[in-house]
Amino acid sequence: AQTVTQSQPEMSVQEAETVTLSCTYDTSENNYYLFWYKQPPSRQMILVIRQEAYKQQNATENRFSVNFQKAAKSFSLKISDSQLGDTAMYFCAFMNKRGGGGSNYKLTFGKGTLLTVNP
Amino acid sequence: DVKVTQSSRYLVKRTGEKVFLECVQDMDHENMFWYRQDPGLGLRLIYFSYDVKMKEKGDIPEGYSVSREKKERFSLILESASTNQTSMYLCASAPGGLAYEQYFGPGTRLTVT
Incomplete structure (x- = not known):
């Protein structure tokens, strides 16, 4: 079974600064996806960034980037130039890349990190 | 844009009542999921469905059932x-x-x- 661990329940950062959220995972699979989801207060969960395990290049989406270390099973999220709108709960998640439907589409989530951006 | 709607934002029920939570999506997606979110536990998968009338148990199915009679609608009971x-x-x-x-x-x- 896969597990996802986010060791930082809460973090804070000053506006315009950079912050890194940590995530580690455990799996015996070789092909999989990793995700960071954002859940703003009282708003819907949205996908921030996705990484495919076979791709060595780290994924980037505007101010959001990841540091994917496959051997170490580490998948951290870096937010540059933090904005007040980045205040949210952030979840790291894992999915096997088996295809074929059914339980292969299961997302396993970490417990989340509550990020507060201070003005 | 994909839209996923849920029938209620807030619901208060009494112990022993039968409760229906409805979910509707408008993008003709084959797969639908129900998760439960609790502080300090993250999201845990209750059930999912990969086609009409098809369902599979997730990690915490006890006490729940689901229904998917139409592609766009997935109910948690x-x-x-x-x-x-x-x-x-x-x-x-x-x-x-x-x-x-x-x-x-x-x-x-x-x-x-």
């Missing part, structure tokens, strides 16, 4: 609500194939008294 089912319930949908793009609804905060 609490046959006899209990106080330990007080939680935030999130529905998600995803296209067929590799369903790595899950789109979430706004959630239903259920309180069982």
Whole structure:
């Protein structure tokens, strides 16, 4: 079974600064996806960034980037130039890349990190 | 834009009541999911469906059942609500194939008294 661990329940950062959220995972699979989801207060969960395990290049989406270390099973999220709108709960998640439907589409989530951006 | 809607944002029910939580998506997605979100526990998968009338248990199916009679609608049923089912319930949908793009609804905060 896969597990996802986010060791930082809460973090804070000053506006315009950079912050890194940590995530580690455990799996015996070789092909999989990793995700960071954002859940703003009282708003819907949205996908921030996705990484495919076979791709060595780290994924980037505007101010959001990841540091994917496959051997170490580490998948951290870096937010540059933090904005007040980045205040949210952030979840790291894992999915096997088996295809074929059914339980292969299961997302396993970490417990989340509550990020507060201070003005 | 993909839209996933849930029938209620807030719901209060009494212990022993039968509770229906409804989820509707408008993007013709094959896959739909029900998660439960609790503080300090993250999201846990209750059930998912990969086609009409098809369902599979997730990690915590006990006390829940589901129904998917139409492709766009996925219902979560609490046959006899209990106080330990007080939680935030999130529905998600995803296209067929590799369903790595899950789109979430706004959630239903259920309180069982």
